[in-house]
Amino acid sequence: MDLRLHKHYHDEEYDPRLFAETYFSETSVITEDRQNLVRTLYKIFSSGEVTGKTLLDVSNGSSIYQLLPACESFQEIIVAESNERVKRDLEKWLNKEPDAFDYSHTSKLLCELEGKSVMGHEKEEQLRRAIKHILICDFTKENPLHPVILPKVDCLITICYLEVVSKDLDAYRSNLKKVSSLIKIGGHLVLFVAISTLGLNMSYYMIGEHKFYVLKYDEEFVRKALTDTGFVIKSVDLHTRKQTTHLTDYEHIGFIWAQKEREV
Incomplete structure (x- = not known):
């Protein structure tokens, strides 16, 4: 694939609001796929095995759907973002600014899965209280959070991020090691994957x-x-994949849940 024919995550054409409207709106063409992802995350975080003090999120875009199922399992959530426009878009939601993206359809779905009487907006408020920091990260550095030195976290969740910042498979392996360096031994990694059984990923x-x-x-x-x-x-x-769309070309979408056993 000629990389020159594709835009990259840090290019100015990356519009975080349009990204959210395309993939996370209530009327998105991949609504059913997104709902399946929320159900998978709910299953992981409601298992009682993935808990602790700190969860770190490193994801593509300013979406919060991956954090809503986790906010009751951790005392604090830290978000790391390498695109300044995405960081600003997430801050709009965090500060409840008038033009912030509306994720109420996702928070409502989660409340239905939990079987609780709590309303969707209350779930979002719970997440807002849990988010303590939004940091800038740079995976070209050995410590992606430099100059911040963060204590190793109990869980890291990443949604389609390593895939968009890694230029090749070797870079992916290197970036995965940097991700691992941020997680304590015994901690967890929840990794988004979009793949094909035919190898045409x-x-x-x-x-x-x-x-x-x-x-x-x-x-x-x-x-x-x-x-x-x-x-x-x-x-x-x-x-x-449930919907046919020109927006992306994955065949299967989901999560791998892994536990860190050792340092490498």
């Missing part, structure tokens, strides 16, 4: 008229990369 996603780069890899590669980086895979939960 996700290679792009659209924002408006612009096609953005995603590193292609398959399930075998990511399983080995995790094992080589000191993780033990606890579960792999994949969902077959």
Whole structure:
């Protein structure tokens, strides 16, 4: 694939609001896929095994859907973001600014899964209280959070981030090691994957008229990369793509839940 034909996560054409409207709105063409992801995350975080003091989120875009199922399992949540426009967009939601993106459909779904009488807006308030910091990260540095030195966290969740900042498979492995360095031994990694059983994996996603780069890899590669980086895979939960759309080309979407066993 000629990378020059694709935009990249840090390019000025990356519009975080349009990204959210395309993939996370109530009327998005991938609504069913997103709902399956929320259900998978709920299953992971309601298991009682993934808990602790601190969760770190390193994800593509300013979405909060991945954090809503986790906010009751951790005392604090820290978000790390490398795109300044995305950081600002997330701050709009955090500060309840009038033009912040509306995630009420996602918080309502989670409340239904939990079977609680709490309303969606109360779940969002709970998440706002849990988010303590939004940091800038840079995975070209050995410590991606430099100059901040963060104590190793109990859990790190990443949604389609390593795929968009890694130029090749070697860079992905290197960035995965940097992710591991932020997690304590015994801590957990919840890793988004978009793959194909045929090896023709996700290679792009659209924002408006612009096609953005995603590193292609398959399930075998990511399983080995995790094992080589000191993780033990606890579960792999994949969902077959439901909607036909030109917006992206994954065949299966889901999460790998892994536990850090050793330093490498």
